[in-house]
Amino acid sequence: VGDAKQSIYRFRQVDQALIASTKAKLRAQGGQEASLQYNWRSAAPILKLVNAFAAQAFPQEALSIQAPDFCEKENPQAKAQLISLQDSQGDLVNNLETARNYQCTWLAQKIKNLKNQGQDLSQVAILYRSSGLVKKLKKSLAAQAISFEVQGGLNLLEEALFIDLKNLLRFLHKPQEDLFLIALLKAPFFLLSDASLYQLMRAKKAEDQDLSLWQYLQKQAQAKKLQDLTPEGAKMTWIYQSLKKYLDKKNYQSPTRLLRDFCQAMQLDYFYQSLQGHTEASLNLEQSLVWLEKLESEDPRRSLKDLIELLDQANNDYQKARISPLSQSLSRPQTVKLLTFHAAKGLEFEVVFVVDLNRKDPNDNPALIHLEGDRALKLSKDLKLEASPRYEAILKIKKAEAQEENLRLLYVALSRAKRELYLVLNPPILNTRSKEKKALPPGGLEKILLEKLGKAAESFIKEEKISLATQSSPNKSFIFNKVEKTSLQKIKKASNTVSELETYELCPLK
Template identity: 25%
Template sequence: QNYRSTSTILDAANALIAHNGSRMGKNLWTAGHAGEKIVVFSAFNELEEARFVSDRILSEINRGRSTDDMAILYRSNAQSRVLEDALLRAGIAYRIHGGVRFFERAEVKDALAYLRLLSNPHDDTAFDRVVNFPTRGIGDKTLDDLRAQAKADQISYWQAATQLIQVGRLPQRASTALAAFIALIESLQLKQTGLDLDEQIREIIQASGLHAHFEKLKGDKSESKLENLQELVNAAKQFRYEQTDDDELPLMVAFLSHASLEAGEMQADEHERAVHMMTLHAAKGLEFPFVFMVGMEEGLFPGKRSMEEPGRLDEERRLCYVGMTRAMEQLVMSYAEVRRQYGKEEYHRPSRFLSELPVALLDEVRAKARFQPPAAKTQPSFVVQESGFRLGQQVHHATFGQGVVLGVEGNGAHTRVQVKFSDHGSKWLVLAYAHLTA
């Protein structure tokens, strides 16, 4: 007996799992009420799917439901990126279980560090992160010498590396490896010309060795990291499409600012109420009044590998069954007809798991036949942190000119300031990239 879910949800889940040939005949049942039908939403693409989820969450909040009552479940970690973006734009706090936000994932930060180094070779944090990752034979002793040289001469790590190579102070092997890294970054800088932002990131992932490095890992770990790197390419392409000709910042700098902001915003603290986000595997043993299951598409859930390996399809179906029975009161399942993968838009068929559910238990909803651009991001509230700037202070920006500080949000690398410029209006800028002077 299941004391959580409505009979509608349990009947649908039982019908699904009955398609597993090896399963013994035991069904969950409940003495509770039938409840609402399962909503199945067909979106044009993954962006529309994410907006549908965020809009529905806002609708539920307006009806009095707590954000803490709602969960978004997905098959792959890489799917969280567009969902996080939609929640941020709607000003909805969220918490990722069993993982970290998209732009905080190690492999994503690795690729972004290369991008930051292309944008600014004197970014010491970025240099330090990738100079020997993937491993290229630059040892700790060489890096210690490099840091010491930079500190002594008060120069950047990039400048120190160039000096050490030129004066021949390093062992031949270390000097060759460091010179190869410098040459790699310089060659990537040259290749930027004529390439779109997403193509630049794809080139970085390949030429830096990141793709080859993560490809060597085994199983699901390798697949997950490669999917996240590919989703970063998708994120750059989406960002490029959303920019307008009157955006003054260079596209690469604007994207790095965007990534920094999204890494630091709206992830709820432990004590805060927030929408729960997690993979289906991480959801085992949990329960929520309202559950969204997204990405219900062939090739995604069930995944491509599950269709090729014996027994894997039954495992995927069991996982779908687990996801459905996490819902206590309401269940919404959605899929996108078109999804961007590997930088290209691909048409997807709805998951076979949806066709295995009784039609009488479903309420099928299709998206309107029009595509709307993403809404402007809602400004969340933050506690003002110490940033070195005060409200009302006059500042200067190299591009936007003179302005007045109106607000400060976040802290550390994610601090941003709102400045009202004389000729360009009010703008939010990431402090680390703004280079404001008093």
């Protein structure tokens, strides 16, 4: 039952081929499919655009039909537009980052106009594939005095980053519990190796099995032997000193203040952002801290133990009902919602902006790519090695799966709007590799969207001229993050063997 075009669960390892074969099997056994074709949400212009896209993207699927009584109450304000941004002087913009500045400037001004016309901002949403544009968006919206909130997906409680912070709280509450300390030692910000951890546990067992791991480390620190405990002696000393400092602080600082201090001292926002290659991790970190601080403001007397119990309860509620308290507790009236395509599924808004469509697809092929339990090592182009037929076959399948998922994601984004839908296209970007002054062709989801709409796109395009004071280069943080990401990739290529990659992939502690 439902709309098959909205199945966007590849990130959960859902196999669309298995779904299709299961449906065929059930039909052969006399089963019936209930396709929900009537659209009770979108105004006629929006449904026209959605169906123009779906007809080419999903030729085997039925198109949506507007509900009969919905047609009678047609709204004169209803519209669906492809916003083609153009520099007011007719110039090509210098780079993709500048193009995003144009998008954010236009968006903020458009939403300000809607606000002045009496639009309820809680019914306005900005949707994006990934969170790379969010920092720029927040800055532009704030400059126009527009309230906003970033809404994460419902699985924020399951993020590795959130679990790492929870393990820190558990350790600070009960340092004698070895499991919490080991989880911290294996966390990415400490990353003690398996070899060092194994050697450490053997040494503790040989000396005094009754001591907890933390007590053993304290004893070794007093004897000034921490440096000699493992091959990573200097790192072990630094980890011990860091954790001891926060154990001392817990006596006079609130739990959330401890977490905020720890995150700032360890620069976890930059760390997780560089580690994962995108800004969503740092946004999730900030959202987690804001939520915890909000909980603390409601009850300043809440202890470390109380907070841990509250987090456990929230996680239990999420596991049972798949509902997270994060977005609900952070939600405020008259605020524009910023959220990913995945997080928007099942939601609807009067006005929807879909942005940053020209962004390249996320890396769908990690170091190890999988197919039905088998794996193949991804080859680096730098090595100039010839890919095996097996690798090429797997890569072809993965790319086809990614393309199918992109079509479904776009369909979900397009079908969230009730009254107004704006798909914001980048202004033409200068092709620096061309000797002539030419614009780069559309890329990413923008390319897919325009290809599927074909000639139908012309009836939806609306040009908007916009001016920026200067075509600025990418900001410092963007440059820093790009350098960090590149250096991490180089380190991985230089130091990781195939066996280490396989070990990491299979390791339950990763």
